[in-house]
Amino acid sequence: MSGASKPIAVEAPKGLAARLRDPRVRGVLFQILAAAAFAALIWFVANNAVANLQALGVSTGFDFLNQPAGFDISFSLIPFEPTDTHLRVFWVGMLNTIFVAALGIPAALILGLTMGILRLSPNWLVTRLVGTYVEMVRNVPLLLQIFFWQAVIWTLPPVRNSIAFGDAIFLNKRALYLPKPLFESGMWFVIVAAAAALVLAIILSKRQRAQRDATGAVPNRWVVPGIIILIPAAAILLTGVPWSWELPEAGRFNFSGGIQIPDTLVALWLGLVVYTGAFIAEIVRAGIQSVSKGQQEAALAIGLTPRQTMNLIILPQAVRVIIPPTTSQFLNLTKNSSLAVFIGYPDIVAVFAGTSLNQTGQAIEIIGLSMAFYLVVSLTISFFMNWYNRATALVER
Amino acid sequence: MRAIGIAILATFIMVGTAGAQTLDEVKARGYLNCGVNTGLAGFASPNEAGEWEGFDIDFCRAMAAAIFDDPTAVRFRALTSQERFTALQSAEIDLLSRNTTYTYTRDVSVGVDFVGVNYYDGQGFMVPVALGVTSALELDGARICVQTGTTTELNLADYFRTHDMTFETVVIQTAEESRRNYIAESCDAYTTDISGLAAVRVTMPDPDAHIILPEVISKEPLGPVVRQGDPQWTALGRWVLNAMITAEELGVTSENVDELATTSTNPNIRRLLGAEGDLGSQLGLAADWAAQVIGHVGNYSETFERNIGVDSPLGLERGLNALWTDGGILYTPPLR
Numbered sequence: 171m172s173g174a175s176k177p178i179a180v181e182a183p184k185g186l187a188a189r190l191r192d193p194r195v196r197g198v199l200f201q202i203l204a205a206a207a208f209a210a211l212i213w214f215v216a217n218n219a220v221a222n223l224q225a226l227g228v229s230t231g232f233d234f235l236n237q238p239a240g241f242d243i244s245f246s247l248i249p250f251e252p253t254d255t256h257l258r259v260f261w262v263g264m265l266n267t268i269f270v271a272a273l274g275i276p277a278a279l280i281l282g283l284t285m286g287i288l289r290l291s292p293n294w295l296v297t298r299l300v301g302t303y304v305e306m307v308r309n310v311p312l313l314l315q316i317f318f319w320q321a322v323i324w325t326l327p328p329v330r331n332s333i334a335f336g337d338a339i340f341l342n343k344r345a346l347y348l349p350k351p352l353f354e355s356g357m358w359f360v361i362v363a364a365a366a367a368l369v370l371a372i373i374l375s376k377r378q379r380a381q382r383d384a385t386g387a388v389p390n391r392w393v394v395p396g397i398i399i400l401i402p403a404a405a406i407l408l409t410g411v412p413w414s415w416e417l418p419e420a421g422r423f424n425f426s427g428g429i430q431i432p433d434t435l436v437a438l439w440l441g442l443v444v445y446t447g448a449f450i451a452e453i454v455r456a457g458i459q460s461v462s463k464g465q466q467e468a469a470l471a472i473g474l475t476p477r478q479t480m481n482l483i484i485l486p487q488a489v490r491v492i493i494p495p496t497t498s499q500f501l502n503l504t505k506n507s508s509l510a511v512f513i514g515y516p517d518i519v520a521v522f523a524g525t526s527l528n529q530t531g532q533a534i535e536i537i538g539l540s541m542a543f544y545l546v547v548s549l550t551i552s553f554f555m556n557w558y559n560r561a562t563a564l565v566e567r
Numbered sequence: 568m569r570a571i572g573i574a575i576l577a578t579f580i581m582v583g584t585a586g587a588q589t590l591d592e593v594k595a596r597g598y599l600n601c602g603v604n605t606g607l608a609g610f611a612s613p614n615e616a617g618e619w620e621g622f623d624i625d626f627c628r629a630m631a632a633a634i635f636d637d638p639t640a641v642r643f644r645a646l647t648s649q650e651r652f653t654a655l656q657s658a659e660i661d662l663l664s665r666n667t668t669y670t671y672t673r674d675v676s677v678g679v680d681f682v683g684v685n686y687y688d689g690q691g692f693m694v695p696v697a698l699g700v701t702s703a704l705e706l707d708g709a710r711i712c713v714q715t716g717t718t719t720e721l722n723l724a725d726y727f728r729t730h731d732m733t734f735e736t737v738v739i740q741t742a743e744e745s746r747r748n749y750i751a752e753s754c755d756a757y758t759t760d761i762s763g764l765a766a767v768r769v770t771m772p773d774p775d776a777h778i779i780l781p782e783v784i785s786k787e788p789l790g791p792v793v794r795q796g797d798p799q800w801t802a803l804g805r806w807v808l809n810a811m812i813t814a815e816e817l818g819v820t821s822e823n824v825d826e827l828a829t830t831s832t833n834p835n836i837r838r839l840l841g842a843e844g845d846l847g848s849q850l851g852l853a854a855d856w857a858a859q860v861i862g863h864v865g866n867y868s869e870t871f872e873r874n875i876g877v878d879s880p881l882g883l884e885r886g887l888n889a890l891w892t893d894g895g896i897l898y899t900p901p902l903r
Contacts (some may be wrong), residue, residue, distance in 0.1 A: 227795040228656060228678035241720040244736045252724035328752045344710065344753060423698075423709040423755045424735065433753070434737075511715070514737045514748065520715065524649050525738065528716025531677035533653050 234530040263518030271504040277443045282450025307448040316441035346431040347418035356412030363405035434515035446503045453495045457488035497555040589800040598640040601627035602660035605645040608766040609875040622874040623664040632863040633856045663792040668718045682804030684790040687887040689783035691761040703782035707732040712754040722785040765881045809899040810857040814866035821865040
């Protein structure tokens with residue numbers, strides 16, 4: 171037939187059968203079915219586990235968290251008695267793990283950064299020494315390294331022959347004993363004054379920088395440090411030095427009182443920092459080498475010193491290559507702290523997933539709680555690192 | 568879809584009824600899975616040839632002898648105090664013979680059954696002689712090595728609380744690590760069952776430089792453990808232990824068991840060794856199961872003296888662990 175044919179109006183499909191043929195509708199439907207099947211599987215597995223545990227005579231549920239623990243924990247940041255509950259054991263273990271991770275991550279980062287930069291030094295001896303450190307540390311299992319550091323610490327004298335610094339500080343193979351500051355009521359004023367000084371210093375330094383950018387005049391460098399030191403110092407003098415010291419006292423067997431830094435904590439920290447630092451050193455080296463050499467040559471050409479080149483030109487560009495693998499290393503450090511159980515440091519695995527599990531027999535609940543803890547900590551660390559990565563990202567054209 | 572449903576259902580059923588068939592599974596497998604200590608001299612430790620030897624090991628071998636007439640039909644799994652009950656609950660092992668204390672919590676809420684007590688013990692302390700301590704009551708403020716997840720940890724806290732003393736703990740996983748910490752003077756005292764203290768003292772570089780303090784601060788009835796939910800298996804374990812003790816009562820040893828099986832006229836001995844009566848089939852075993860146990864492993868006093876008795880390096884007296892007719896408290900129900 172000739173002539174223009176009428177355009178065919180295509181209407182949206184009506185009716186259920188037609189709707190089901192629509193790929194979008196099918197997609198959503200299958201996703202709902204898959205989610206429901208997954209939820210049903212989880213529900214079935216959980217139910218099965220509970221039924222079988224009850225048939226075996228093992229108690230289930232989280233009531234054990236309210237039972238008294240009955241055992242003592244040697245190091246804890248919050249007060250702990252053997253009559254406290256298993257829930258408090260969980261908190262103590264949690265805080266101990268977070269404590270060693272919080273001490274370890276900055277130290278490992280600093281060590282790794284330093285070693286990574288040194289590895290690229292033009293000095294042949296330095297390069298080789300750092301290279302040896304990295305290869306040795308990376309290839310020996312972490313647990314052996316932790317035992318090694320503990321053996322090194324055990325070369326210190328025994329308790330009865332402690333190295334004493336005056337009457338206040340004692341060092342022996344079991345712990346480093348420091349005096350503990352006991353704060354009196356005037357301390358509040360000092361803390362408030364210090365916080366105010368900090369805020370003032372931040373505001374002032376921003377003002378100074380804006381002024382320098384606007385007028386080019388170099389501001390007085392002593393104003394900001396002066397504020398940070400003098401204002402709290404004045405507050406301390408005004409309130410009459412509001413603290414006293416609790417000194418460690420020698421008993422028949424041990425020292426009591428004061429702050430104790432146990433050998434297990436130091437051995438674990440040293441092991442973790444040295445081990446993770448070696449990995450971070452290699453990551454830093456890779457990041458620095460990823461910055462094109464032209465940047466360094468251009469920087470030197472316009473008269474920047476090598477240190478300024480590193481700090482202002484190379485490292486900022488290397489950082490975005492360094493951050494994702496370093497995040498993994500931080501997570502590794504946190505999880506590797508669970509090796510504490512082998513040297514007697516009471517982290518969460520040793521104390522909660524170890525002693526509590528054995529005393530109550532409820533493996534599934536306790537391991538589940540411990541896993542949830544590690545998951546939350548790791549997610550927090552990686553969330554913060556990703557935020558930092560985005561915040562310092564270079565905006566390219 | 569149907570196949571998946573049936574498979575899931577089958578898994579449910581299999582897991583649900585696994586408990587009632589331990590003896591059949593062990594017989595089908597051909598050997599017994601036995602959980603033991605990682606290394607405790609006299610109770611469970613590998614000898615120079617790498618074979619496991621010890622008082623608890625002998626009980627595993629006795630069970631294997633009762634089932635298979637072969638004391639070597641056992642595979643040993645070394646377990647720390649942390650993982651011992653989980654291994655038993657999840658059927659990785661059939662029998663836990665690991666100087667485990669019989670307590671209310673373990674009996675009731677951990678899903679295990681104790682087949683009996685093979686060693687009545689108590690908890691004590693070991694200190695270096697150089698410390699000058701002669702009684703546990705002088706340990707106020709001391710640092711004490713203890714193994715994690717044991718009744719020892721709990722008893723220690725209770726004892727010091729009752730006597731209003733303070734203490735610090737160094738909590739470790741195995742006896743070997745506790746020993747390492749104790750020798751390095753990371754702790755002042757070491758606490759565990761007195762039999763365990765004797766075992767560790769034997770392995771010290773200078774055993775006489777350490778003393779075990781006289782105070783016994785708790786009851787520690789040690790015994791083998793099986794999973795709950797299989798009464799036949801529990802009864803089997805219980806009666807293998809009772810048979811070994813009964814054999815000592817009746818004077819049956821590994822030397823004379825064959826002779827007595829044929830020539831004895833004592834009805835108790837005849838029933839024990841299967842010459843009379845039909846005790847074995849009620850447990851699913853051969854009629855001469857007890858004779859096999861005693862022939863291959865020995866009676867209770869033989870295993871005791873061989874591993875931990877006065878002539879062994881541990882040098883432990885029978886004490887409470889003697890027969891009730893000898894001043895101890897071993898008293899078994901009659902085998903009839």
